Amino acid sequence: MLVIALVGLMILSPICHQYMDPYILDLVMLIGINSCLAISLTLINGMAGQFSLGHAGFMAVGAYVSASLTLFTGPTVFAFLQSLGIPPSVCQVLWFPLIIICGGLAAGTVSLLIGIPTLRLRGDYLAIATLGFGEIIRVVIVNMKSVGGPIGLGPIPEYTTFFWVFGTCVIAAFVILRWVNSTRGNSLYAVREDEIAAVSVGINTTFYKVSAFVVGAFFAGAAGCLYAHRLGRIEPDSFAFIRSVEIVTMVVLGGLGSVSGAVLGAIALTLLSELPRQLKDMESLPVVIQNLSEYRMIIYAVLLIILMILRPQGLLGHREFSLKMFRLRKYTREASAK
Amino acid sequence: MSGFIQQLLNGLSVGSIYALIALGYTMVYGVLRLINFAHGDVYMVGAMTGIIVSGQATRFEFIKSLPPSVQPLMLFLIILMSSMLICALLGYLIERFAYRPLRKAPKITLLITAIGVSLLIQYGGQSRLVFGPNPRVFPDIIPSYNLIPSISFSNIDALILGLSLVFMGVLFWIVQKTKLGRAMRAVSENPTVASLMGINVNKVISFTFILGSVLAACAGILVGLKNHQADPLMGMQAGIKAFAAAVLGGIGSIPGAVIGGLIIGISEALVKSIDSAYADAISFIILVIILLVKPSGIMGKHQIEKV
Numbered sequence: 001m002l003v004i005a006l007v008g009l010m011i012l013s014p015i016c017h018q019y020m021d022p023y024i025l026d027l028v029m030l031i032g033i034n035s036c037l038a039i040s041l042t043l044i045n046g047m048a049g050q051f052s053l054g055h056a057g058f059m060a061v062g063a064y065v066s067a068s069l070t071l072f073t074g075p076t077v078f079a080f081l082q083s084l085g086i087p088p089s090v091c092q093v094l095w096f097p098l099i100i101i102c103g104g105l106a107a108g109t110v111s112l113l114i115g116i117p118t119l120r121l122r123g124d125y126l127a128i129a130t131l132g133f134g135e136i137i138r139v140v141i142v143n144m145k146s147v148g149g150p151i152g153l154g155p156i157p158e159y160t161t162f163f164w165v166f167g168t169c170v171i172a173a174f175v176i177l178r179w180v181n182s183t184r185g186n187s188l189y190a191v192r193e194d195e196i197a198a199v200s201v202g203i204n205t206t207f208y209k210v211s212a213f214v215v216g217a218f219f220a221g222a223a224g225c226l227y228a229h230r231l232g233r234i235e236p237d238s239f240a241f242i243r244s245v246e247i248v249t250m251v252v253l254g255g256l257g258s259v260s261g262a263v264l265g266a267i268a269l270t271l272l273s274e275l276p277r278q279l280k281d282m283e284s285l286p287v288v289i290q291n292l293s294e295y296r297m298i299i300y301a302v303l304l305i306i307l308m309i310l311r312p313q314g315l316l317g318h319r320e321f322s323l324k325m326f327r328l329r330k331y332t333r334e335a336s337a338k
Numbered sequence: 339m340s341g342f343i344q345q346l347l348n349g350l351s352v353g354s355i356y357a358l359i360a361l362g363y364t365m366v367y368g369v370l371r372l373i374n375f376a377h378g379d380v381y382m383v384g385a386m387t388g389i390i391v392s393g394q395a396t397r398f399e400f401i402k403s404l405p406p407s408v409q410p411l412m413l414f415l416i417i418l419m420s421s422m423l424i425c426a427l428l429g430y431l432i433e434r435f436a437y438r439p440l441r442k443a444p445k446i447t448l449l450i451t452a453i454g455v456s457l458l459i460q461y462g463g464q465s466r467l468v469f470g471p472n473p474r475v476f477p478d479i480i481p482s483y484n485l486i487p488s489i490s491f492s493n494i495d496a497l498i499l500g501l502s503l504v505f506m507g508v509l510f511w512i513v514q515k516t517k518l519g520r521a522m523r524a525v526s527e528n529p530t531v532a533s534l535m536g537i538n539v540n541k542v543i544s545f546t547f548i549l550g551s552v553l554a555a556c557a558g559i560l561v562g563l564k565n566h567q568a569d570p571l572m573g574m575q576a577g578i579k580a581f582a583a584a585v586l587g588g589i590g591s592i593p594g595a596v597i598g599g600l601i602i603g604i605s606e607a608l609v610k611s612i613d614s615a616y617a618d619a620i621s622f623i624i625l626v627i628i629l630l631v632k633p634s635g636i637m638g639k640h641q642i643e644k645v
Contacts, residue, residue: 051446051449117630118626118629118630120630121629121630121633123445123446124372124373124445124446124449125629125633127373127449128373128581128585128625128629129625129626129629129630131578132582132622132623132625132626132629133622133626135578135619135622136619136622136623136626139615139616139618139619139622140619142615143615143616241574242457245453245457248450248453252450295461295465297457297460297461298458298461298462298465300457300461301454301455301456301457301458301461301462302454302458303454304450304451304453304454304457305436305451305454305455305458308440308443308447308448308450308451308454309436309439309440309451312440312443312444312447
């Protein structure tokens with residue numbers, strides 16, 4: 001199924017790049033990157049139940065490591081490959097997946113170092129510790145002169161295409177779903193539901209918590225790499241605390257612990273934050289609606305509060321989106337009609 | 339040596355501001371087991387209210403008719419009182435409409451709501467209808483001058499230290515000696531049993547929020563006087579640092595919050611004198627180390643989790 005999806009994307013990708021409006025394509029890719037982030041965070045926050053507020057930090061590590069690889073070692077590697085007679089377009093196709101993985105591995109390594117000590121903490125203490133680490137990563141980047149410090153890094157060649165974005169997403173979703181639904185992966189749910197009970201039936205909770213953290217950070221790093229190579233420029237401020245909050249909001253909106261919910265949340269929130277920017281240019285609309293983009297963060301915040309009060313489990317809860325959801329409802333309706 | 343004393347004094351004055359904010363975190367955590375993310379933004383609202391009120395108050399005939407020596411003091415009192423009032427109201431509203439409906443919800447739900455409230459105040463405050471997006475100048479209602487020769491320690495710093503001490507004393511008296519304070523301590527011990535003893539738990543929680551917000555407002559005004567400016571995003575950084583202070587001192591413990599605030603303030607000032615780039619990170623580093631080594635903090639009680 002994974003292969004079919006990837007082949008399908010491979011066919012779809014050139015078509016999209018050929019015929020889609022560049023703005024819409026950009027928006028779709030942004031949705032893809034955000035989905036990837038949300039999927040990776042739902043593994044940590046939803047499935048393993050370890051509330052992390054430092055996801056932007058891992059994204060930053062992935063983005064910076066991959067961008068510096070492209071900028072500092074990329075030219076030499078490309079020159080070498082071209083001297084072997086490989087055309088530049090093929091070089092790019094060979095190079096990009098490599099640095100996506102490098103970005104992911106770097107983020108994964110950092111998360112391993114952070115995760116082993118911090119995951120002993122629980123609940124809000126863990127949230128604060130991860131927040132602290134996320135900010136420390138950002139401050140360290142600001143003070144690193146070699147990657148541009150506060151000004152940022154750029155221009156980065158824009159390698160990110162439709163295929164890479166959604167390919168990463170599909171792989172992330174596939175890996176995570178296959179893992180948590182395996183016999184061993186089910187232990188993750190046990191850790192979420194009751195850690196003490198999980199320990200007492202012989203589950204190595206630390207191992208599962210840390211591995212969920214590392215896998216989640218890996219895909220966040222990959223998404224960071226995609227982000228850097230889409231925008232062409234990165235700066236430390238793009239990875240501040242507010243970015244982590246955005247990702248958390250996506251996950252929470254979709255339902256903690258549901259991959260399809262995370263994608264749904266990413267789509268909804270990306271549209272919510274990007275579309276009001278478009279409204280600004282439409283002069284036929286009333287002024288209040290034109291200025292909606294100014295208030296988008298307020299809408300975000302109100303949405304978050306109302307959602308928590310009215311539907312704390314998110315749109316989908318723990319469930320995955322499937323056609324069965326609708327069928328089930330029909331049956332119950334018929335049953336109640338009888 | 340005088341450089342060290344200078345940094346120590348700077349640290350003390352910044353630290354007592356952190357301590358004032360940290361008290362709000364620690365009290366709310368005590369009664370609700372919640373990290374009130376919005377608390378830093380209440381402090382921001384305190385400072386911004388101060389700017390708006392002082393703009394209006396200087397035009398009052400009543401103020402102008404006072405002798406020049408009393409004028410600054412009167413102005414300061416008016417600003418302090420009005421900002422405390424606004425913040426108390428804000429604190430009450432936050433508790434009433436965002437947190438109270440979630441009393442029985444899981445802790446994480448409450449935490450996410452708190453982040454939402456914080457964002458709401460931050461971005462609501464940035465909109466042009468409220469404070470506007472840019473930093474604003476805090477008027478020098480009290481002319482500042484240096485108290486000690488060869489060391490920069492102004493009368494404002496002295497005011498900050500003195501006033502925070504007074505407020506901490508008042509708070510301590512409220513918590514330890516009054517009936518409401520005893521009720522607060524009872525609720526933080528065990529809300530269910532407290533309500534069985536006839537304590538109106540919701541009322542006590544509201545009161546705790548009001549108390550914390552008043553202290554935050556005071557901190558906001560004092561910081562405005564010291565830094566001569568305030569902006570709608572100042573709450574986030576200060577809030578996190580104060581939270582670090584609360585955790586360092588042992589969250590839930592009132593003397594702990596004061597000690598934690600002073601330690602964070604002094605270490606920040608000392609780091610700033612060595613390498614200013616890392617001054618913002620030091621509180622996070624302290625926070626993380628404390629969480630990893632002794633999550634219960636300096637004065638906190640260690641809690642054993644039971645099944």
